[in-house]
Amino acid sequence: MSEALLDALVVGAGTAGIPTAVHAAHRGASVLLVEAAAQVGGTLHVSSGHMSATGTRLQARRGILDDAQAHIDDVMRISRGTAHPQLLRLAATHAGDTIDWLMDQGFEMAPECPVIAYSHEPYLVPRTYWGINKGLSILKVLERLLDQALHDRLLEMRLQTRLEALEPLPGGGWQAQLLTGDTRSTVRTRQVVLATGGYGGNAALFSEITGGYPLLSPAPACADGSGLRIALQLGGRLQNRNVFLPTVAGVPAQAGGHWLDWERKSNLTPQHRPPWEIFVNLQGDRFVAEDDPSPDARERKLKQQPDLAFWVVFDQSVLEQAPPLFVQTPGEQMLARFGNHPAYQRADTPEALARACGMDPARLANSIARYNDGVAQGRDTLGRRHLPQRLDQGPFYAIRHQGVTLRCWAGLEVDASLRVLGPDGQALPGLHAIGEILGGAALSGDSFASGMSVTPALTFGRLLGQSILTCHSERSAT
Template sequence: MKHTTCDFLVIGGGLAGFCAALSAAQAGLQVVVLEKTAQTGGSSAMSGGCLAFAGTDLQLRHGIEDSAQLLFSDMVDVGKGECDESLVRLYTDNQLQTFEWLKSHGVAFYDVIEAASGQSVPRVHNVDPADMVRQLQRAALATGNVQVWLHSRARRLLRADNGRVSGASVELEGQTLEVSARHAVLLASGGFVQDRELIHRFAPQYDNAVFIGGEGNEGDGLRMAWALGADVRDMSYIKGTFGKHPIDEHNHHACLAVYKGAIAVNQEGKRFVDESQSYKLLGDAVMQQSFGVGYQILDHAIMHSGDNQIRILDFTRRLEEGLFVEAQSLEHLARLIDVPQDIFLAEVSAYNDAVRNGRTPWFGRQHLVHQHGELRTIEHGPFYAYPSTAAVFGTYCGVVVDAHLRVIDVFGEPVEGLLAAGEMIGGFHGAAYMTGSALGKAAVFGRLAGANARTPGGELS
C-alpha cells in the first residue's frame, strides 16, 4: 500500500476546508486537501452567499450599529437556547477578524442584506459563494504549502498506537493510499443531505422535501467520526428552508417574498404560520401542510420591492422564468392555484384589516422578518402566488466539538488529533438558524482549526 505524509490533512474542499488549509499554510504547515468529487466548492459554492458578521466597515457605511455581543444574543435567541454557547461565543469573538482576513485574501463582499432571518440588525454580508471558495483555494495554493487532491475519498481514519488520529485511508484513482498527518486531521466534509437513509433516520418528516447540496455530502465524515466514538448534537433539528419552488429543477434557491410582506397560505387557502420567523421554522411549518406545499401571496407593490442582487429576493427573475402564478384579481388567483376562494379571500381580508388597524394578525406576526419592517397590506393588483415547499440545503448538525474544534467522544473526551469544522459540526445552531451563520461558521471555524492544527487543544491564534 502506498503511503504519504503531510503536517495537516483536510478532508473536504469547501469553504471550511480551504479556510483551514490557508490558515495552516500561513503557519508553515504542509497541507493536503482531499476532495472526493471532480471539483472543489461543495455545498459552500451552491449556497446563497450570505455570511453573518457584526461591526464591519460595510455596516458602518450604512449607519448600522452592531456588536459581537448583540450577534451572540441573537444567535442564542434564534437557536432557542439549544446551542452550545461556548461555540457561539467562539464564533462571535472571532468573526470580525475573520471578515477582515477573508477580505485580505481577495474575497469581495458586495453589501449588507436587510431582509434576513434571526437578526435584530442587518448583518448578512453578501458574496459570490463559488468565487469565494475559488479565491481562497488560489490563496492557499499560492503559499506553496498546500496540495489539492481531487477524486480522493477518505474512507477510514487511522490511529496511532497511542490512540491519536494519525491520518486517513484514501481511495485515489482506484488505489488505496494511506495519508499520515503529523499534527492533525480536519473533518470538513460537509453534512449528509445526499444520503436519504440518514435523513430518514433523523428527520423522517422531511422524507418528501426537496434535497439540494454538494454531490459529495453523503455523511462520510460523520461515519468516520462515529467509528471512533464521536458524540453528535442537533440531529433532531434538521430543517428545510422554506421558499423552494416544488417543481422547478433549474433554480436551486429559495424565494422569500414573505420577508418583503407576502403571506403564506396552504392548499386550504389559510395562513398557517408567522411568516417573519426563521425560514427553517417556516420549513417545518410548510411540511405539516397538505402535500407539504404552500403559496406565498403578494401584490404588485411587494413584487417590485425585491432586490435582483440577492438570490432569495430576486422576484423579477422568478417572474420572468414563469415561476410565479399571476392574476389581475385575488378571486382569479384563488382559482389558478386551486384554493377555496371564499376562505382565501376572507384570510387575505382579515390580514389586511389587522395591518391597517395596527392589530397583530393571526400567528403573532409583527414584522416583515424577525424584528425588521412594518407589515404591508396585499391589495393592489396584479397579484401573485409563488408555490413553495421546503428544501434541505444542509443538515446543520453533527459531531460535538469543543472550543478548540476538537471532536469530542461520547464520554466527553477529545478524540486526540481530530478536528472538525463547517457543516458537519453540531451544537452551533441549535433549534433554528440565523441567515449567514452556516457559511459564517465554515469560514470562522475553518480558519481557527487551521491556526490550531499545529497543537490541537492549545491556544487558538
C-alpha cells in the same frame, strides 16, 4: 507521501477546509488536502455567502457600535439560548478578524454591507456581509490562496479523492483510506480535519437523522454526509439530532426530486416582496400571516404543516399585476410549468383548483372567501397587513411549495479545540471537525442567525490552521 506521517490530512476543500490547509501549510505543517469532487469550493459554488461579524474595519468606518458579546447575545436571543455557548463564543470572537482578513486578501465586498439581513431572523445591528458574487466571491479569495500555496509547494492536494475510512494508529495518529478513481491508497497522519460539509445532498441520511422529514435542499451532491458517517463509526457523537427548522420555502426543480434551484427560488421574504398570494396547507386552510415579518415565526408555522408543504394560491389578476414570484424567472417561464410539473396547477374555479391539488374544495373556497372579506374590510383574520387585492378572477393558480433545508442542523459534537468527542465525552485524539459537519444548530441553535454557517466555517478553519493544529516545524504565520 503514503509512507511519511503527515502533520494533517484535511478532508474537503470547501469553505472550512481550504483555510485550514492554507494556514497550516504556511506554518510549515506537512498537509495533504483531499477533495472528493473534481473542483474545489464545495458549497461556496451555490451559497449566498452571507457572513456575520463584529468589530470589523467596515463597521468602524460606518460608526456602528458592536462587539462580539453583542453578537453572542443576539444569537442567543434569536435561538432562545439554544446555541452551543463555547463554540458560539469562539466563532463570534474571531469573526471580525475573518472579515478583515478576507478584505486584506482582496475580497470584493458588496458596497451596501454591513447590513441587517431579513432573510433570517434579523440581528439588532448591521453585521451581515456578502460579496458582490455571493459565495463565489469568498471562493475567489480562497482559490487564489490555495493556488499560491500549491504553486509554492507548501501543501499537496488530491482532487477526486474521497476519504473512505479512518483507523487509529497504535502509537497515535490516524491511517486514512482514500479512493481516487478506482485506485485505493492509504496515508498516515498525526491529525485529521473533517471539513466534509453537511448531508443536504443525501435524502436518506437526512430522513434518518431528522426522524422522517422530507428533504428539499439547494445543497450540492457533494454534501453527502460521508465524513459524518465515518466519524460516527469511530464513536463520534451526533448533537442536535432533534433540531430542525425549514426555511420558507421552494419548489423542487424536478417533480419528486429533492434538489432546489436556489438562484431561481420563489421570493417569499415579505421584506423583499410583499405577498400578493395566500398560502394554504394541503387541506386548503391558511396557516400563517404570509407577511409576518419574523422568518422564525413563519418557519415554525410551516414546520407544523404535514410534509412541510403548502400551496401558494393566486388568481389571474395577481398574475398580471404582482411583481414576479420567482427570482430571475420571467412570467412566461413560470407559466410554461403549468401542465408540465405537478407542483403547478391551474383551474377555472377555486373548487376545481382544490380538486386538482388534492385539497378539500370547500376549505380552499372558504379560505379564499375569508381572505377576500379581509381585503374588503382592511383586516385579515391572521393579521396579515399587505392586502393588495381580492382573489376572484379566474383562472386560479396554485404552486406547491415545501420547507427548505438550507443547511443541516445536526452534526458532530466537538470541544472548544474543535476535537471530535467520543462516546465517553472525551476527545478522540487528533480528530478535528469544522464547518457544516458540526451542524448549523451548534452555532445558531434551533433558529437561523444570519451568516452563522459560512463565517464559523472560515473562522474555525483559520483557527485550526493558524494555531490549534500541531505542526512539527513552523514557518511564519499567514
